[in-house]
Amino acid sequence: MHLRKSIEALRRWRPGHYLRSSGHLFFWLILRAGIQVALIIALTRILSAQEYGSFVAVLAVATLFTPLAGLGMYSVLVRDGARNPASISRQLSAALGLWWRATILFGLLGAVATWMVLPNVLDALPLAVLVVGEIASSSLVELLARTEQARNRPQRYGAMNGGLSLARLAAIGLFALVGNKSLEEWIWFYTIASFGYAGALSAWMFRSMSLQMVRKPEWALLREGRPFLLAVLSLRVQAEVNKPVIAHTGLAAVGSFNIAQRGLDIAALPLNALQEVLTPRLFASNRPLRHAALPTAFIMGLAGMEAVVLWYGAPLLSYLFGPAYADVVWLVRALIMLPAAQALRNILGVAAVALDCANSLTGSYVTSMAASIGLNLWLVPAYGLRGAVAAIYATEGLTTIILATVLVHHCIVHRRPRV
Numbered sequence: 001m002h003l004r005k006s007i008e009a010l011r012r013w014r015p016g017h018y019l020r021s022s023g024h025l026f027f028w029l030i031l032r033a034g035i036q037v038a039l040i041i042a043l044t045r046i047l048s049a050q051e052y053g054s055f056v057a058v059l060a061v062a063t064l065f066t067p068l069a070g071l072g073m074y075s076v077l078v079r080d081g082a083r084n085p086a087s088i089s090r091q092l093s094a095a096l097g098l099w100w101r102a103t104i105l106f107g108l109l110g111a112v113a114t115w116m117v118l119p120n121v122l123d124a125l126p127l128a129v130l131v132v133g134e135i136a137s138s139s140l141v142e143l144l145a146r147t148e149q150a151r152n153r154p155q156r157y158g159a160m161n162g163g164l165s166l167a168r169l170a171a172i173g174l175f176a177l178v179g180n181k182s183l184e185e186w187i188w189f190y191t192i193a194s195f196g197y198a199g200a201l202s203a204w205m206f207r208s209m210s211l212q213m214v215r216k217p218e219w220a221l222l223r224e225g226r227p228f229l230l231a232v233l234s235l236r237v238q239a240e241v242n243k244p245v246i247a248h249t250g251l252a253a254v255g256s257f258n259i260a261q262r263g264l265d266i267a268a269l270p271l272n273a274l275q276e277v278l279t280p281r282l283f284a285s286n287r288p289l290r291h292a293a294l295p296t297a298f299i300m301g302l303a304g305m306e307a308v309v310l311w312y313g314a315p316l317l318s319y320l321f322g323p324a325y326a327d328v329v330w331l332v333r334a335l336i337m338l339p340a341a342q343a344l345r346n347i348l349g350v351a352a353v354a355l356d357c358a359n360s361l362t363g364s365y366v367t368s369m370a371a372s373i374g375l376n377l378w379l380v381p382a383y384g385l386r387g388a389v390a391a392i393y394a395t396e397g398l399t400t401i402i403l404a405t406v407l408v409h410h411c412i413v414h415r416r417p418r419v
Contacts, residue, residue, distance in 0.1 A: 028158025029273055033266040035165040040262060041320070042172045043186075044255070049324045051183040053251030054121045055130075056258040058114055060243035062134040065110035067232040069103045069139035071095075072225025074146045074232070079353065081150025082280035089209045092147050098221055099143055107132040117244045121251075126184045133191035137164065137198040144205050154277050160201060167197035230365035231349055235342075238372045238395050242388040245380040252324065253385060259321060260331035263314075267306050268339035274299050275343060279350050288354035289407075296347050303340035310336045327385060334389045341396040348403040355407070364402035371395050 043052055073095040081088040111128040121127070145160035171193035175186055239261065246254050278295050282288040314332040321328060372395040379387030 028155060028162045029269045030266075032158070032162035032165045033269055035162065035169045036262060037266065039165070039169050039172055040259060042169075042176065044259075044321055044325070046172075046176060046181055047183055047186070049252040049255055053247065053254040054118075055183060055186070057118055057121060057243050057247040057251065057254050058127060058130055059134060060240040060254075060258075061114040061117055062110055062131040063138070063240050064233070064236050065106045065113070065131075066135050066138050066142075067229060067236055068106040069099065069135050070143055070225075070229070070232070071098055071102050071222060072227065072229030072232065073098065073221060074142055075228035075353065076221065076224050077143070077146045078150045078280055079283045081147065082152070082283045085151060088147050088150055092143075092205075092209065094221060095143060099140065103136045103139060107135045110135050118247060121247070122187075123184065126187045129191050130187045133194050137191075137194035140198045141201060144201055147205075147209075149276060150280060152280055154273070157276070158273075163201065164194065164197050167193045227362055227365070228353070230362055230369075234365040234368045234372075234399065235346075237369045238392060238399075241373055242376045242380060242391060245376050246385065246388060249380065249384055253327065256325045256327040257331060257385060257388060259317065259325055259328050260335060263317060263328070263332050264310070264335055264338055267310055268303075268342070270306075271299055271303055271339055271343045274302075275346055275350075278347070282350050282354040285354060288351050292347055292351050296344070299343050299347070300340060303343055306339060307336040331385060331389070334386075335392070338392065338396070341393070341400065345396060345400045345403060348400065348407060352403060352407055364399065364406060367402060368395055368399040371398055 043055070047055065077088070077091055077095060080091060111131045114127055114131050115124060118127075122130070141160060141164050145157045148154075148156035148160065168190060171189040172186070175181075175189040243254050243257065246257055274295065278292065282292055285291045311333055314329045317328045317332065318326060372391065375391035375394055376388065379391050381387075383390070
């Protein structure tokens, strides 16, 4: 009976609009990725391997605090906005009222934490400027862009995020022309460009959406955003916590690992586009598990084909970045299954939220973060980059198992109303 239903569903599936929307977003994602690649190439040519590794290591710690500034409100906007589009302006105004307070708090905490974890990488002032600027600009742009995702406008969502990368690319072009090629001066160019773009985007959004700054914060949003915050923070910890640990074994190794991850991020762009377009649809669906089945199978098949391309295409990176980053080739090959693992984990998490099981996921996210930190502290000092690879896969596997268990136990066994 279940097989017959699956076959009928496959026959009825008309993915045209879904794929077109994903294609629009993919265009902006690939454009953004191209800009980021150009930025990485330029930085590796202008800065030394040690300086580039220092820059990446500091940004890695800063990005751990970026979700904290968002307080999980990104996904709250997408979930509630997809279900009730008329409420988006009010929700965004309320979210911004909490965002600026959180940014001040976590920007300062992030700067202090970075200084403690990486005390000899940069002087105090440029380190604080880089950390606070990254947290504030990235979290604000993400918050504004998510309102367009909630409205099922993936092209605008992609364009807003791509604009931040474009502003930073323009900054490095100016830096290459007039700068003295020092890491500290590049940090100022990078931060000014980031703040300038975030400010311009904010001004445009305030005019177009008639936003009003909220005098009294809606603290209830903190409770709504908690499970989403933990989900995003868990993902960031798994992706970035290894870099400060690797930095203690060698700053050049941090640069190699970052390049490998960025290469995998580019390969995962079609998967990410499909997931981002799928997310608001699942939030608005009365049967998210059923509606997620065929898109998930399609995404996993695409991920398998990309793994083959990555394996044979990895040696090209050695020609692109030079002998200082020789480890990039084997790192990419070692991590070729990571995009598929992350896509599956993300879809399971979205399905759980769509089924109103978000609060049940708190323990799973805390567990995965603790596992990621513990595994990296254990494996990286002992095994170097290979230990970092092992820690990533182990954490992804653990998180996926926990999410699947939560879905089965809370959403199928108990038959929640939205199933």
